[in-house]
Amino acid sequence: MSAPIQTEGSVPRVSVIIAAFNAHETVERCLESLRAQTYADFEIVLPDSSPGDETARIAERFADVHLVRSATRLYPHEARNRAATRARGELLVSMDADVYPHADWLSELVKEHDASGQVIVGSLACHGRRLRALGMHFCKFAKFLPAGVPRRIDTAPTANLLVRRADFERVGTMRGDRYVADVTLGRDLEAIGRQLRFATRAIVEHHHTGLIVKFFVERYVRGAIFGRLRATWMTPRSIALHLAVSILPIRMARIAALTFRYCAR
Secondary structure, eight states: OOOOOOOTTOOOSEEEEEEBSSOTTTHHHHHHHHHTOSOOSEEEEEEEOOSSSHHHHHHHTOTTEEEEEOSSOOOHHHHHHHHHHHOOOSEEEEEETTEEEOTTHHHHHHHHHHHHOSEEEEEEEESSOOHHHHHHHHHHHGGGSSOSOOEEESOOOTTEEEEEHHHHHHTTSOOSOTTTHHHHHHHHHHHTTOOEEEEEEEEEEEOOOSOHHHHHHHHHHHHHHHHHHHHTTSOHHHHHHHHHHHHSTHHHHHHHHHHHHHHHO
16 A cells, blocks of 8 residues: 655645665665555655765655755764754654665554654664674664564664654754764653653664674764763763673673563564
């Protein structure tokens, strides 16, 4: 079932924002998956800051996509902020150009939001069964695998996220470093009384196209930035305790146990 294209004068309830940078390998399948949604009341806003025009040429073949070009490089949070100013929906849904949503994805996101009134984090499945892709996926997204029951969660990954426009604007949109802006957004939303609710049935499949070396570099850089950010939230005593359990095998064992539990689900 294909979602109908929004007419020029209609105002959709949902705006789907897709941050794109050199996304020509995956963006076509991403947009085709959106066309197959069972939920129809949405628009697509795609900010593209690629140095070439391959991604834009693909997006332009989809008449229902509002393409926002940038001559300068936009990191994901900057692209989402810019797209939000062009979006018309009362609900902002964020995703990446390398994820492929299941047909009932938007329907499940909106249903969970309408039932709770909260911020909704969707599930992230791995696209394909190659060991390299599965390994990278479990390292990054074990907490967000499509298993278990809807529950409260402590992180808001923007690869699959629904937030009310009013709440997004109230916290001052996304801010911070490119690797941790989603962490900051989640904390800011919780600070104004919003819960982050995990919707296990709102599934997108993440297509891992990068090299292993690039993956490890990204993990290291993100970890260092997140560590500095987290230190600003903690007291000296709690930092010392955190370092102690990190030096000892306690924390590594706990993280490994959590990861195995998520994967077993």
